[in-house]
Amino acid sequence: MSDENTAWKVFRHWPIERLEDNLWRVQGTLPGIPLYRVMTVIKRADGTLVIHGGIALEEDAMKEIEAWGTPAVLVVPNQAHRLDAARFKARYPNLRVYCPRPAKKKVEEIVPVDATYESFPNGDDLRVEPLDGLKGAEGVFVVQSGARTSLIFNDAVFNMAHRKGLPGFIFKYLTQSSGGPRVSRLVKLFFVKQKGAFRAHLERLSELPNLVRVIVAHHETITENPSAALKTAASTL
Numbered sequence: 001m002s003d004e005n006t007a008w009k010v011f012r013h014w015p016i017e018r019l020e021d022n023l024w025r026v027q028g029t030l031p032g033i034p035l036y037r038v039m040t041v042i043k044r045a046d047g048t049l050v051i052h053g054g055i056a057l058e059e060d061a062m063k064e065i066e067a068w069g070t071p072a073v074l075v076v077p078n079q080a081h082r083l084d085a086a087r088f089k090a091r092y093p094n095l096r097v098y099c100p101r102p103a104k105k106k107v108e109e110i111v112p113v114d115a116t117y118e119s120f121p122n123g124d125d126l127r128v129e130p131l132d133g134l135k136g137a138e139g140v141f142v143v144q145s146g147a148r149t150s151l152i153f154n155d156a157v158f159n160m161a162h163r164k165g166l167p168g169f170i171f172k173y174l175t176q177s178s179g180g181p182r183v184s185r186l187v188k189l190f191f192v193k194q195k196g197a198f199r200a201h202l203e204r205l206s207e208l209p210n211l212v213r214v215i216v217a218h219h220e221t222i223t224e225n226p227s228a229a230l231k232t233a234a235s236t237l
Helices: 057-067 084-093 101-107 166-176 183-191 194-206 226-233
Strands: 017-020 023-030 033-043 048-053 070-075 096-099 128-129 138-144 148-153 158-160 180-183 210-217
Touching: 017 070, 017 148, 033 138, 033 158, 057 070, 070 084, 096 101, 128 194, 180 226, 210 226
Parallel strands: 048 070, 070 096, 148 210
Antiparallel strands: 017 023, 023 033, 033 048, 128 138, 138 148, 158 180
């Protein structure tokens, strides 16, 4: 890991959102790209933390996370979401790094990978399901907060409002990633291998009991009727 990859470099981000007793979220910016990115942190029953899509935060925010629990697992949810992975590994040398199996080679260009999703330590509080129809390229993390269920997606589902200017044109017409819950054109082109299988998996997830939110890797969390939103996303395939 080079010094450039491991030096703690912070880009603008918002305050930590405490969604549940065991689930926090942070939204941040990407350098040179008009796209927001999202990190989620899940606290497991043993007090350890699973960091999904790690974002290097200001020191006060990192100290707050460390006071909450012990960072133990870093999830790099695909090869395009590895920007701060080496920084987290350098800060927390004992972190175990997980990623989807097809992304392992590219992720390991930045940070050593301990295991893929097939070996993730699933439990009643948290589990990962590789998404059907994507040949293992991405998964969805299912978080239980008592009876309440939250889903954490990466790029497989987008929820971004239309934007203005050239970026808005690109997101709306070229990548087709804006305009509410949907599967973007880029995901369809590069990740989706079996549309029917992926659609069916999204529809099954929409039926999970007490589903209260769907967290996505870019922009807004879905909290208003998340079951219907997943069905809407499935219909864009």
